[in-house]
Structures are given as structure tokens and as C-alpha cells.
Amino acid sequence: MKAPAPLRLGIAGLGTVGVGVLRIVAAQAETLALRTGRAIEVSAVSARSRGKDRGIDLTPYAWEDDPVALARRNDVDLFVELMGGSDGPAKAATEAALAAGKPVVTANKAMLALHGQALAELAEANDAPLRFEAAVAGGIPCVKALTEGLAGNAITRVSGVMNGTCNYILTRMEASGLPYAEVFKEADALGYLEADPTLDVGGIDAGHKLALLAAIAFGTQVDFEGVQLQGIERVSIDDIHRARDMGYRIKLLGEARRTPAGVEQSMRPTLVPAESPLGQLEGGTNMVVFEGDAVGQIVMRGAGAGEGPTASAVMADVADIARGLRIPPFGQPAATLAPPRRANAATHCAHYIRLNLRDEPGAMAKVATALGLAGISIDRMRQYDHAGDDAPVLIVTHPCAPSDMAGALDQVTATGVVHGEPVALQIQTP
Amino acid sequence: MKAPAPLRLGIAGLGTVGVGVLRIVAAQAETLALRTGRAIEVSAVSARSRGKDRGIDLTPYAWEDDPVALARRNDVDLFVELMGGSDGPAKAATEAALAAGKPVVTANKAMLALHGQALAELAEANDAPLRFEAAVAGGIPCVKALTEGLAGNAITRVSGVMNGTCNYILTRMEASGLPYAEVFKEADALGYLEADPTLDVGGIDAGHKLALLAAIAFGTQVDFEGVQLQGIERVSIDDIHRARDMGYRIKLLGEARRTPAGVEQSMRPTLVPAESPLGQLEGGTNMVVFEGDAVGQIVMRGAGAGEGPTASAVMADVADIARGLRIPPFGQPAATLAPPRRANAATHCAHYIRLNLRDEPGAMAKVATALGLAGISIDRMRQYDHAGDDAPVLIVTHPCAPSDMAGALDQVTATGVVHGEPVALQIQTP
Numbered sequence: 001m002k003a004p005a006p007l008r009l010g011i012a013g014l015g016t017v018g019v020g021v022l023r024i025v026a027a028q029a030e031t032l033a034l035r036t037g038r039a040i041e042v043s044a045v046s047a048r049s050r051g052k053d054r055g056i057d058l059t060p061y062a063w064e065d066d067p068v069a070l071a072r073r074n075d076v077d078l079f080v081e082l083m084g085g086s087d088g089p090a091k092a093a094t095e096a097a098l099a100a101g102k103p104v105v106t107a108n109k110a111m112l113a114l115h116g117q118a119l120a121e122l123a124e125a126n127d128a129p130l131r132f133e134a135a136v137a138g139g140i141p142c143v144k145a146l147t148e149g150l151a152g153n154a155i156t157r158v159s160g161v162m163n164g165t166c167n168y169i170l171t172r173m174e175a176s177g178l179p180y181a182e183v184f185k186e187a188d189a190l191g192y193l194e195a196d197p198t199l200d201v202g203g204i205d206a207g208h209k210l211a212l213l214a215a216i217a218f219g220t221q222v223d224f225e226g227v228q229l230q231g232i233e234r235v236s237i238d239d240i241h242r243a244r245d246m247g248y249r250i251k252l253l254g255e256a257r258r259t260p261a262g263v264e265q266s267m268r269p270t271l272v273p274a275e276s277p278l279g280q281l282e283g284g285t286n287m288v289v290f291e292g293d294a295v296g297q298i299v300m301r302g303a304g305a306g307e308g309p310t311a312s313a314v315m316a317d318v319a320d321i322a323r324g325l326r327i328p329p330f331g332q333p334a335a336t337l338a339p340p341r342r343a344n345a346a347t348h349c350a351h352y353i354r355l356n357l358r359d360e361p362g363a364m365a366k367v368a369t370a371l372g373l374a375g376i377s378i379d380r381m382r383q384y385d386h387a388g389d390d391a392p393v394l395i396v397t398h399p400c401a402p403s404d405m406a407g408a409l410d411q412v413t414a415t416g417v418v419h420g421e422p423v424a425l426q427i428q429t430p
Numbered sequence: 431m432k433a434p435a436p437l438r439l440g441i442a443g444l445g446t447v448g449v450g451v452l453r454i455v456a457a458q459a460e461t462l463a464l465r466t467g468r469a470i471e472v473s474a475v476s477a478r479s480r481g482k483d484r485g486i487d488l489t490p491y492a493w494e495d496d497p498v499a500l501a502r503r504n505d506v507d508l509f510v511e512l513m514g515g516s517d518g519p520a521k522a523a524t525e526a527a528l529a530a531g532k533p534v535v536t537a538n539k540a541m542l543a544l545h546g547q548a549l550a551e552l553a554e555a556n557d558a559p560l561r562f563e564a565a566v567a568g569g570i571p572c573v574k575a576l577t578e579g580l581a582g583n584a585i586t587r588v589s590g591v592m593n594g595t596c597n598y599i600l601t602r603m604e605a606s607g608l609p610y611a612e613v614f615k616e617a618d619a620l621g622y623l624e625a626d627p628t629l630d631v632g633g634i635d636a637g638h639k640l641a642l643l644a645a646i647a648f649g650t651q652v653d654f655e656g657v658q659l660q661g662i663e664r665v666s667i668d669d670i671h672r673a674r675d676m677g678y679r680i681k682l683l684g685e686a687r688r689t690p691a692g693v694e695q696s697m698r699p700t701l702v703p704a705e706s707p708l709g710q711l712e713g714g715t716n717m718v719v720f721e722g723d724a725v726g727q728i729v730m731r732g733a734g735a736g737e738g739p740t741a742s743a744v745m746a747d748v749a750d751i752a753r754g755l756r757i758p759p760f761g762q763p764a765a766t767l768a769p770p771r772r773a774n775a776a777t778h779c780a781h782y783i784r785l786n787l788r789d790e791p792g793a794m795a796k797v798a799t800a801l802g803l804a805g806i807s808i809d810r811m812r813q814y815d816h817a818g819d820d821a822p823v824l825i826v827t828h829p830c831a832p833s834d835m836a837g838a839l840d841q842v843t844a845t846g847v848v849h850g851e852p853v854a855l856q857i858q859t860p
Contacts, residue, residue: 020724027584027723028582028583031584031649032582034649034762035581035761036581037763133579139724139725139726139728140728141574141575141579141580141728144571144574144575144578144579145574145579148571149563149574149575149743150571151465151466151745151749152454152458152462152741152745152746152748153458153742154458219461219464277710292742293457293738294450294454294569294739294741294745295732295739295742295743296732296736296738297732297733298569298570298732299732300728300729300731301707301728301730301731302725302726302728303726308723308724308725309724309726311582312582313725315724316579316580318582319582320578323578324756325753326754332464332465336464
């Protein structure tokens, strides 16, 4: 029997992940050929700067300045898109490859979160796989686990911590006692932030990932606009310390649920029990949690970014394609994905409230009364020593509708006994 | 375009898992058809007793008394083997299906651990997939994660807690303070034990699972005989309490490593840090940890047994086959799997030692001297109050070769100042 032809990759984007892919293709050539039944080679590459020192010899590969031209090359069987950016060259080159019937592997969560439906339709129309394991949670093979490993389940909830930079900032704030602005500067100096840091700290990048998992989990069109987004910029070191006092840590937590009214998606700073697996997550580590009707809860943990982990995810997709795997990008034909139906803020949850109480008689009673009138009942409360004229007060409520909480805070503020804006954060429901 | 023909299952074995599979096929019929592009149906079943009440209507399915006949039926496209047992009908029926070129999905770890190489060769010779996600760690899609999701990695270590019954017994002993024999009886009354309980508490079942993962991870023929096995029967409530005092919990931990000398495989009671993810694992939950050169560490947690989780794993394999996935059972052609090369007990690790010291002058010095002469150095030591004539002593050593430890214990015993046999357990290396 004749050995099958090699699978020739064209890689667009030679940042850390692109270089990582080149390294794995070289280092694991023999193993990959054994595992996939085909030799995997890189024939051509493309990046913004040809001359940049990347610590790797690029002379074995043909060079293209234009990623679209790279995608169309006759010696490229599979297009690997690692440029990033939701539109522009990344999208143009991805479309060019798919239109030519070539498989695409991408780490581009923004592109898929915004154009996933159209790209999936294009991929399927051309019978070309489009895969994106590296777009979600770095090295954790969670897209595969959800799409294939849990295919027999009705998925009820997807949750997790999916942005390592935010998790680094939050754990570093706690460990150092430094305020957000200081730790943000540290993270920037360490090169942990995207060129536009709002993508990270605003929760947008993590929201993209959640929207992709939710689409697969619930068989719906990807609906990034439907993710209730709140970044970590307003998480104060005070809240981190106070939450800890109450047995919690603050994480940028994503949750997508299927409810009778539709799909709820949120990405926001949330209190989780300090001793829980999510609470113990340190630094750049990610955790993804799936809940299915048959399987119960499956938890996956691993590095959320970095050269090796992300390149590992890219290579998993490349290996699948080399092995002949053909699955629609979102796990079922794009035409059968249901249009988004949003049911936001429907699920009741407990809240953490921090406010500064003025030092005057009956102040606490007024706050408690305002909460009670708004239908919010108090589970635990802690008042700290007065600092100047104010006394910090922490309240953990019983579960209530998030919409009731917004109204309740207005009424608390209207009592006139609270100094400044009360802070309210959700507490993860079990 | 004509819709593809339905994929018709024949299910042999109608215990909890078989019934779970029947329930998922019925409940998720529409979703499964969307996800796989084919209708999935059950055409025929087989079990030991036709009349037994399983809480499910079997009249829609043809019945076969003989699983081999079931595997050969013309209306069975895919054979699901859920009978168990390493040989006998399970193996005969699996061979019959594969010889007929039919895909097989099985949860049978014993059969694969003992006959995996021959069955993989038979499967590949007949171009018939043979898949076994449900054989390892219940609902956790860990076979898939390793075989496909980490295909770009050189795997360096596989570890984990893979027998829920043992983990239940160990955590229940700690919570209740009851000795092993009592908790064993409880577990038996709850129906948690296999018909031959040695399979569970002797570590054999978990050893089967570890051997399967190791074969995939390292590209070697499955080598269950090469697993250093130690069960939990001799773990005492004293050791559980003392280990806890030192910050550890005792788990039946499996580890397989690639070393320059070959593959090391062990399944034995091991101390893990109490606050680590493994240390926090309660009851029937399983945890599997993969370490790869590119990806770093990937941790997966979920239910290790039970109707829903195990049926979920079976259905993942069924869905893969319906989608057309074709991968050799162990991730690379059986003919390319390297013969076993064992390198047992090569990796140094710290040990926990518990012994009862006679109440006589210089006793502790004699023990310390004996250990020192054997090349074992002490990291931490704790002596408890005398109970009668003896004083319990706990020692945590610095890392040493396990073979040195065996000799050292002999020398400690030879001092004559120790009452009874010293207990030594390994401490997990990070």
C-alpha cells in the first residue's frame, strides 16, 4: 500500500504560538506520523515581519507576505490561522482557505465569536473542516471534550475561568495586597496583556470563549452579544480582602446555562468558595466545567495560554484533520443551530454587598429595612470598625434575582446612611 | 441527498451501564442525529437474564441469549460490549464483531488490559474501530483527551485516582474514624463492590485502567503485568489519621512515567498533600492527570462510575463511530506499539514511615542510625505519647529510591527497638 501524501501546513502568524507549532511539527515529526498515519510538514509561513528574530530558522519554509496568498498556495493543504483580530487579514485568509475547500485550524476566538456562524456555513458548504481548540482555554482539550466526549449529553451548564491574565491579576492582588492599578502595570510590564488590554481585563476575550462553548453546548448560533460582560477593572483590593474574610475568592467567572426561557451567558467577577477547585486556581491557569444530564460534572484544568499549551491545542486539531476527522465546527450542521434566544439574569443567586455605613444611630437598621422591602433577605452580615466616619459593612444575601438586586441597591443608597456607591458581586451558585 | 442509514447498535450486557445506554439513545435521539448526522438506534440486546426487571421496556429490541450471535446479527452495525470479564463471552463476542468488520465499543478494562494488543491487531486487520472511553475513569473523556487532544505531545506522566470504590472507602474511613474492615462491609452493603472485591480493593481494576492509559501515552503495548500493584486492604485508620496530622491524605494513586530506562507503572496507596486537588477528591470521584512536554499539566475530574457517567462515555464512542472517526485503538497502529520495557521503582520519592517504638532509652537514636546507614535521610519526624509500652513515631523522609527503603526497613526492624512491622508508604512526587 502506498503511504498517504504528507499533510502540508501553511501557517499565518508567527508569534509565540506560531513558533510553538513549528517546534512541535519538527520535534514530534515521527510520533505525529505514527499517530495520524501521515507525515505532517510545514510548507509555507507568513507574518507581519520577515526579519524579526524568533529564535527559529525559517529558511526551510516558503514565505508569503500576504496570508491570503498563503492560504491559496498549491502546496498548502491545511491553513493554520494564528494572526488574531476578528476581521481583516485573519478573516480574509480563513475565508480564502475555506472557499478553496482547505481545512482551517485557528486560535482566533474573536473572529469565531463574531463571525462563527458565517464561517461555519462557509466551511460546511466547502466540506472543509474548521477547528478551534486553541481558541478556548489554551492547552485544555475542552472544545473536543464538549463536542465529542460529551456528545451523548444534554449540556445544562458551562462555566469556568478562561482568561489567565485576569486570573493572574486577581491572584497577584490578593497575594501582594497591591491595588488593581499597580498590578495591572506589573502585568503590562511582564507582557501578559493584549495590545488592547480591554480585551483581557474587560472580560471580552473570556466572553468570546464562553460564547463559543455555549454555542456547542446548547446547539445555538454563537451569540457573543448576548454575554453579560463585566470586567475586573472595578474589583478593589478591599473587596478581595473582605471576600476572603467571608471564605470566598473573586474570580472572573463565565457561566452559560440553558433555562426554559433561553440561554443565559455571563462573564463577570464572581465570588467562589476559597477552598473550591475554582477558588484555588492560581495565576494563568484556566478551568472549564461542563455539566451534562448523564455525565454530571466534568472539570478540566490546565494552562490557559503560552507557547507550548496553545501550540499543543493547535496540533490536536491538525492531528484530527490528518486522521480524517470530519465534524461541523460547532458539533452539528450550522444550518441546524438555533437562533439565539437570551434569558439573561433569570437565575437567582446569592450576592455579596459591600458598603460604607455613616456613623449615625439606626444606620444599619435603615439598610436592612431597605433590603427587606426590596425582597432581599440577609444570610450573613459583618460590620467592621469605623475607619474615620465610615464603617465597612459586608452582607451576604440569600439567593435573589439579579434584577431585584439592582433595585435594592438604589433603595439602600436612597436611605442616605451609606457613603459612596455600594458594591454588589454575585456569588457562584453550586 | 439521501440521509445516511441509521447506525444500529447491539448491546450485550444490561446492567446499570447497559440500561443507561438504552436510556440515552431514547432520550437524545434527535440531538444525537443532529450531532452525528445519522440516526442511532438499538436493534438487539443480550444479557444473562431476560426476565429481570430493569425498569425499562425491552420489547422494542430483538433478544439474543448468546452475545456472539448478537454480535453477528445482520441488523447490528456496532457491537456494544458491557458484560465485563476479561475472557469468556465478552471476549468471544468482541472477537466475533471485529472479525466481521463491525465496530466495537466496550467498557471492559479487564479484557483490554489483558488482551488489548491482540484485540487491537484484530480490529485493525478488519478495519473495525475498537473504542473504550468507558473503560477508564467513568464519564471523564480522558481516553479521548489523551489519544486525540494531546496528540501533539510527548507524554511524560499519567497519574490519577481511578477507582471510585477505593476512594469512597478511604474517604469514608477518614470521615467516620471506622477501621477498614467496617467500611468495607458498608461499601459491600451499598453495592459498591465488584463480585470479586479484590478487583477493587486490590487495585487491580485501577491497575487495568492505568495500563491502558500508559499504552496510549507512551506508544507501548499494554502491560498490565508491569504495574506494581498494592491494594488498600492494609491501609489502617491509624495511618489515615497520622498522615492527616502531617498534612497528607492517603489515596490509591496510579502513576505511569516514561523514564530513560523504560516505563514505570504503579498503583498503590500514596500520600498526597491534603489541600491539593487529588487530596480533596471525595467519594466516588475520579481524577486523571496528564503531563506533556508542550501542554504541561492537564487535570480532569468527574464521576468514575455509575449509570449516567459510564453510559455517557459509551455514547461518546458510539457518536465518534457514527461520525466516521477512525483511529487505532491505542492511538497508533498496533504493530508500531513498542514491546513493554519496564523500569520499575526507579524514580526517587519521599516516604512516610510509621512505627511503634519500644519504651527504652536510645530507641529513637537506633532507628535514626539504621535509616542513616541505609542512606535514608529524615525530613520530618513526630513522636506521639506512649500508648502502653509503645510510642507511635511518624517519619517523613527525603526522596530516596523505593528499593533502598525496603532494605532500610529491614535494618530498622533489626534494631529490636520497634514493635511490629513498620509501615512505609510513598509520598507523591510533585
